[in-house]
Amino acid sequence: MGKWQLVKLNFGLSSVHFGELGIGMEESKERVRSDTLFSAWVSNYARLFGKKPVEELLKKFLQPKPPMRISSTFIYRECKNNTKNYTIFYLPRPLKFPINYPHGGDLDSKQDDLTFFKTYKSLNYLPLDIWQRWYRGEGFTKEDAQELTDKTKGNAKGKLKEAGTFDYKEAFKNHKLPKVAIDRTTSTTNFYHTGYVKFNWEQNGSSIKSLSGLYFLVYFEDNNPQLITELKAALDLLGEEGIGGERSSGAGLFKAEWLDLKDVSPTWENIVKSSDELAYQCLISLFWDDDKSILEQLMNSHSSYDIQERGGWFSDGNIRRQMVRMFAEGSVFPIAPQGKLADVTPSEFKAHKIYRSGIGLSLPIKVQI
Template sequence: MKTYLFRLTFPVGAHFGRQGIGLEETQETVSSDSLWSALINAFALMGEAGDVLHEMDGESPPFVLSSLFPFGPDPDDQRKRLYAVPRPMTSPAVHDAALLQRAGKELKKIRYLEPHHVLTWLAQKPMSAQDLETVQQCARRLARPWSSEAPEGWFQTSLRPRVALDRSSQNSSIWWCGVLHFRHDAGLYGLVRVRDDPWKSRFEAALRLLGDMGLGGERTYGLGTFGVDGFVPLEKEWPELRQAQKTTRRLLLSRYFPNPQELPELGGVLEAWDFEESRGYVVTGRYATSLKRKRLIFLREGSVATRALLGRLVDVTPDHGPALGLSHRVYRNGMGFWFP
């Protein structure tokens, strides 16, 4: 299997919901299980969903996805492209413990790092005060919202008005929806570890079809449609990986749900982690339903382990789904994508 990087650009904006009340909030990332579920709907329109699910439910899945993260131009050199990688949840190694205490609060504010800094962080190579300052300066350039004070930012969030009508009285009420707009040379990128053709070609075809279908919420209003660019081997886009320090630690770039064989060893493998709940409604093909799928608790992006863990698909079909007209099972993807 080979790892590829692909870029998605959203010309009319997108809405990627966040947990909470209302639709005002939107985030600049898409989780791997949400992206995978959207791709399965694209495969369904291609008539290949059953084949994909059969192949995925094994020890050697045909492809494993990361979540989607922001990319954009370098503020110092607009011709250069930067990629935001989640900061590992472990603490970096330093020459002086007091140094980490002084810089701890600022380091915790960092959300993203550049790939080569992630590798240094995971390798536990001791950093000096100057090294930590360099890491922080580089991190400030990543995934910044744009404004009049920061015109080099990668994206901006706006609120669009919507009107809801009461079914019985027809009285109207206004509400607001958050919309994410990327600049023309920014967007989201993802990584996929995929078998050679025909699976690589099938994955690309489904991804391009999904671009026409749309990703995220508010697709009725045209949001979420995207173009696909730069489907290239990872080493070509991140050449620094070839000279990177070897490390046994792995950074989770997807959501992860352990399979039964991995459960007993999690305590000895995981070094730092956090959880995130996944919930929502069932979407089948191009149609949303009013059926709620079962909730799951995933390990989230940024978790660190001493070795890669496989994970598994999880059946989240509602208990009474078939009785309510649901004609198929519903799955979420908890397979781990680990870096490097």
């Protein structure tokens, strides 16, 4: 029996710089994808325990049932109202319409399909409660359509707004800092800006409390206490070293908070459970596989997916890793995508293998076909 946990990454005062293919130094994404998190995590495992233990660990991840599956990171946001404190967890919107999503004749006369679809399409991430209702519960309602229409026109009041559906970007702020690069040979200077993301925080006495940050889900295939303890220690080390770019400037520092799903909310416990009526799977990680028979099962007429190119530089030298194309978070398939590690070792690099994780993690959902 596997074990699910949720891990919050609390950045406090530390900014982050998460670069991806296609964006320059002046921009930063607000979250880290599963392959980047995996690589950074395993690299710190190697630093902590040495070459032989990390080679043994990678052998386990090359097996059909890897010891651990992780999601990409997503935004969480601490909130409070007059009666309680609560946390909003955002999940990627599946690339299929939810149950009861209206089409044309299903709409009220006051509603325009294109009007509310414009706002619907912009919702790349949904609060957990809305995600659960649309894809695991009663589905999309006429009230949702009306509220999305109102939002498109500039004013929305209702359950979607109350749940934080339109407040995703309130969890972080983007800013830029000026930098100067000096050529070591000619002393020529080059002025540029680097983009950062700052999550919300507040002063709590003499300490800093994170009001937003990142979280990810982890599924341990076997409850191996020693391995889990070692992986937690490696994640703690990663938090001290920082994740992402600009770590020499203090970016990416975090503290990891491990939580059992039952201690977070009953909704999370419900969402990871499957049943016969939940016939589809929504990716919450990147996914890669090179087995054509498996891909043929996944990529049928009922699937919906996006492709993400993954590349980048290898830290041990000025060497580019091989490019791979992966299925992105939010992709929907008729079966659970398992995935595997992709060998992205450059041909000129001989010291050891370099892997990028395409091991999939998905959640069961209902969708409208």
